[in-house]
Amino acid sequence: xxxxxxxxxxxxxxxxxxxxxxxxxxxxxxxxxxxxxxxxxxxxxxxxxxxxxxxxxxxxxxxxxxxxxxxxxxxxxxxxxxxxxxxxxxxxxxxxxxxxxxxxxxxxxxxxxxxxxxxxxxxxxxxxxxxxxxxxxxxxxxxxxxxxxxxxxxxxxxxxxxxxxxxxxxxxxxxxxxxxxxxxxxxxxxxxxxxxxxxxxxxxxxxxxxxxxxxxxxxxxxxxxxxxxxxxxxxxxxxxxxxxxxxxxxxxxxxxxxxxxxxxxxxxxxxxxxxxxxxxxxxxxxxxx
Amino acid sequence: xxxxxxxxxxxxxxxxxxxxxxxxxxxxxxxxxxxxxxxxxxxxxxxxxxxxxxxxxxxxxxxxxxxxxxxxxxxxxxxxxxxxxxxxxxxxxxxxxxxxxxxxxxxxxxxxxxxxxxxxxxxxxxxxxxxxxxxxxxxxxxxxxxxxxxxxxxxxxxxxxxxxxxxxxxxxxxxxxxxxxxxxxxxxxxxxxxxxxxxxxxxxxxxxxxxxxxxxxxxxxxxxxxxxxxxxxxxxxxxxxxxxxxxxxxxxxxxxxxxxxxxxxxxxxx
Numbered sequence: 001x002x003x004x005x006x007x008x009x010x011x012x013x014x015x016x017x018x019x020x021x022x023x024x025x026x027x028x029x030x031x032x033x034x035x036x037x038x039x040x041x042x043x044x045x046x047x048x049x050x051x052x053x054x055x056x057x058x059x060x061x062x063x064x065x066x067x068x069x070x071x072x073x074x075x076x077x078x079x080x081x082x083x084x085x086x087x088x089x090x091x092x093x094x095x096x097x098x099x100x101x102x103x104x105x106x107x108x109x110x111x112x113x114x115x116x117x118x119x120x121x122x123x124x125x126x127x128x129x130x131x132x133x134x135x136x137x138x139x140x141x142x143x144x145x146x147x148x149x150x151x152x153x154x155x156x157x158x159x160x161x162x163x164x165x166x167x168x169x170x171x172x173x174x175x176x177x178x179x180x181x182x183x184x185x186x187x188x189x190x191x192x193x194x195x196x197x198x199x200x201x202x203x204x205x206x207x208x209x210x211x212x213x214x215x216x217x218x219x220x221x222x223x224x225x226x227x228x229x230x231x232x233x234x235x236x237x238x239x240x241x242x243x244x245x246x247x248x249x250x251x252x253x254x255x256x257x258x259x260x261x262x263x264x265x266x267x268x269x270x271x272x273x274x275x276x277x278x279x280x281x282x283x284x285x286x287x288x289x
Numbered sequence: 290x291x292x293x294x295x296x297x298x299x300x301x302x303x304x305x306x307x308x309x310x311x312x313x314x315x316x317x318x319x320x321x322x323x324x325x326x327x328x329x330x331x332x333x334x335x336x337x338x339x340x341x342x343x344x345x346x347x348x349x350x351x352x353x354x355x356x357x358x359x360x361x362x363x364x365x366x367x368x369x370x371x372x373x374x375x376x377x378x379x380x381x382x383x384x385x386x387x388x389x390x391x392x393x394x395x396x397x398x399x400x401x402x403x404x405x406x407x408x409x410x411x412x413x414x415x416x417x418x419x420x421x422x423x424x425x426x427x428x429x430x431x432x433x434x435x436x437x438x439x440x441x442x443x444x445x446x447x448x449x450x451x452x453x454x455x456x457x458x459x460x461x462x463x464x465x466x467x468x469x470x471x472x473x474x475x476x477x478x479x480x481x482x483x484x485x486x487x488x489x490x491x492x493x494x495x496x497x498x499x500x501x502x503x504x505x506x507x508x509x510x511x512x513x514x515x516x517x518x519x520x521x522x523x524x525x526x527x528x529x530x531x532x533x534x535x536x537x538x539x540x541x542x543x544x545x546x547x548x549x550x551x552x553x554x555x556x557x558x559x
Contacts, residue, residue, distance in 0.1 A: 005463060006382035010390065013375035013434055019412075020405060020431035021397045027408035088302065092295060102546055103303045106310065109542040111492035113510040114531045117517055118309035121316060121524060129312050132329050142327075163309070224401040226495045231514050245403035245495075252407050253499065262407050269404040276399045 031262035038256035050263035063242040075218030077162035082169025090177045108167035116231030119160040150240035176210040216279045317528035344526040349504045357508040361490040364429035376441035394435040402495045420502045429490040444478030
């Protein structure tokens with residue numbers, strides 16, 4: 001009896017895992033080979049037709065490209081901001097610095113929906129404060145619609161996303177900076193290394209492990225991110241800022257084609273598994289090294 | 290003097306990074322005539338809390354708030370109960386498959402919502418749980434569970450086994466030991482975990498957006514997310530809703546900053 005106790009304790013949690021993970025994965029796979037519609041009877045097996053529809057859809061390729069740009073460039077931007085702020089905070093100590101760290105973390109704490117809303121309003125073509133400043137400085141014409149322009153929409157959403165993610169990077173970088181042994185700096189000073197040399201030869205190499213973890217985690221999370229794009233642009237204008245998670249909703253609940261949506265879901269999942277595998281390998285290497 | 294010189298960039302940076310949020314706060318206090326005015330101004334004499342009242346009156350935010358409270362508190366309680374049992378198993382038992390199950394839980398945290406939403410939608414519709422509080426509570430519980438188990442596992446492991454052994458010798462069963470000894474000792478950890486879970490559900494947008502459909506069940510983020518675009522003429526009321534909605538997460542964050550930051554770092558790196 002004793003032997004079964006842990007399994008009994010785990011049963012409710014495992015049921016939830018089946019509900020959220022195992023069943024949906026299996027059902028998605030089945031859906032993706034069938035004709036499933038939200039608005040009419042279907043259910044016949046269609047082989048690879050749904051996948052052909054996805055791959056034959058130019059919006060898919062656009063969304064794929066956008067998602068990669070959004071995830072990679074957005075994460076890099078967030079890491080740069082996070083590193084910069086971490087370095088600034090690392091120079092200070094005491095209550096003031098920890099209060100500042102708290103303030104800088106606010107974008108991570110508020111809901112992504114609120115973050116998207118705030119950016120959308122900040123960028124408003126007529127009444128947003130940003131356009132007012134830019135036009136006062138003569139940089140942009142007043143009334144420029146940053147989110148309504150296909151050339152700038154994705155970039156704006158990416159900046160907003162970086163704004164939400166950087167506090168996480170910042171906190172991790174602060175931890176990384178604090179774990180660098182002081183002896184390394186002292187030894188370098190004794191050898192007469194300048195501040196800049198110490199930064200590039202001690203600080204940066206020591207932050208490399210935490211950076212690679214952050215980069216992968218940030219890419220994975222941004223790859224999955226639906227909220228920021230949906231709230232700010234819904235993927236528009238004319239799909240210019242469309243990303244894969246928003247496209248799943250579009251296929252399934254706007255065009256009512258659950259089969260095509262499922263095929264896309266399976267593809268996203270395959271991409272994510274690859275990224276997660278890389279993440280686990282990086283973690284494993286960190287533990288060994 | 291030098292200290293002030295050093296603080297200056299820190300303060301400027303704070304204003305810069307909080308700019309979108311500060312602009313929303315400013316808007317939430319203005320009457321519409323001021324909101325739709327060019328050039329825009331940060332402060333004006335006609336500022337008041339009126340949009341905060343109007344939003345409950347003209348937009349269905351009282352209903353959304355109630356829905357959010359119901360969903361987030363129920364999901365928190367359910368996650369804590371289910372999560373404690375599982376975390377107890379991981380912290381106190383060595384059993385076959387332990388590592389594999391932990392790995393599956395870890396991986397399900399990476400789960401893309403978009404990859405599971407269609408079957409969940411179909412399942413909830415078949416079960417009559419689409420557009421109900423219960424449906425969303427179950428989904429949020431499932432989504433939050435891995436992280437909660439992982440956090441609780443840490444807290445439970447920190448409690449020395451001797452305390453529990455004493456209870457077992459006194460004739461308690463393992464479950465009684467969990468309830469009478471471990472849980473009370475882990476109370477601070479349980480509290481922190483509860484806050485994480487509550488915030489996770491409170492802020493969650495994607496599942497709530499797709500699995501609910503009417504005012505009777507939609508939560509605040511869904512209200513804000515959907516109204517952007519539809520109710521653009523009332524930016525001040527929408528801003529008020531966004532600010533008010535952010536207050537619970539902000540208070541909790543300020544109060545629990547240390548645990549929060551530690552959990553943040555731990556959740557990603559272990």
